[in-house]
Amino acid sequence: MSEDQRTRLTKESIHSELLRTSGRQMLIYTITFALSLLTVVLLSRLLFLHISSGWRWGILVLLIAVWLGEGIYYTVPGALRWYMVRTGRYRIEEDTVVDIRVEETLRRRGIERHFRNSRYKYESSVHFGRYGRVVTTKRVCEHSAVGDVFYLAVLDDRKHSVARIYNKKYFQLEE
Numbered sequence: 001m002s003e004d005q006r007t008r009l010t011k012e013s014i015h016s017e018l019l020r021t022s023g024r025q026m027l028i029y030t031i032t033f034a035l036s037l038l039t040v041v042l043l044s045r046l047l048f049l050h051i052s053s054g055w056r057w058g059i060l061v062l063l064i065a066v067w068l069g070e071g072i073y074y075t076v077p078g079a080l081r082w083y084m085v086r087t088g089r090y091r092i093e094e095d096t097v098v099d100i101r102v103e104e105t106l107r108r109r110g111i112e113r114h115f116r117n118s119r120y121k122y123e124s125s126v127h128f129g130r131y132g133r134v135v136t137t138k139r140v141c142e143h144s145a146v147g148d149v150f151y152l153a154v155l156d157d158r159k160h161s162v163a164r165i166y167n168k169k170y171f172q173l174e175e
Helices: 011-050 053-086 110-114 138-142
Strands: 007-009 090-107 120-128 132-136 149-155 162-167 171-173
Touching (some): 120 149
Antiparallel strands (some): 090 120
16 A cells, blocks of 8 residues: 655644735735835926926826825735734635636736737636636646645635635645
């Protein structure tokens, strides 16, 4: 009889991995937010020098509103996710794969398509019976099959967002 070759998972290892990834995400959002603040300050200074006094305050208010909107849009969800992971507001559940999509072509929506070079994006995803579509890497999709059971780290938010997935073929959860 051969020895089990699956990687061992514990709740502590999952917690530390979730903290590391959400912390890295918060760092990226914070740097982006700081760079956008610098851009707003530089643009405001430039506009104050070259625009007539009647338009100055209106454009300044518009720049500040865009900057605050960007900050709220990018930083708040990441901060909430980090807080939920930090306080342990998630659970580990099992779910079965019902569909796999490798590099699915999706149309960009809203303002995102104006800031990208393409109207389309390509995402790989795994669809679960209970938790639906979870975007993942192409590698995870290629090493999975319909019917595989996964461990899911599910956040206790309104959407029950899946923060991390582990294929039961390759990982063993220890209590």
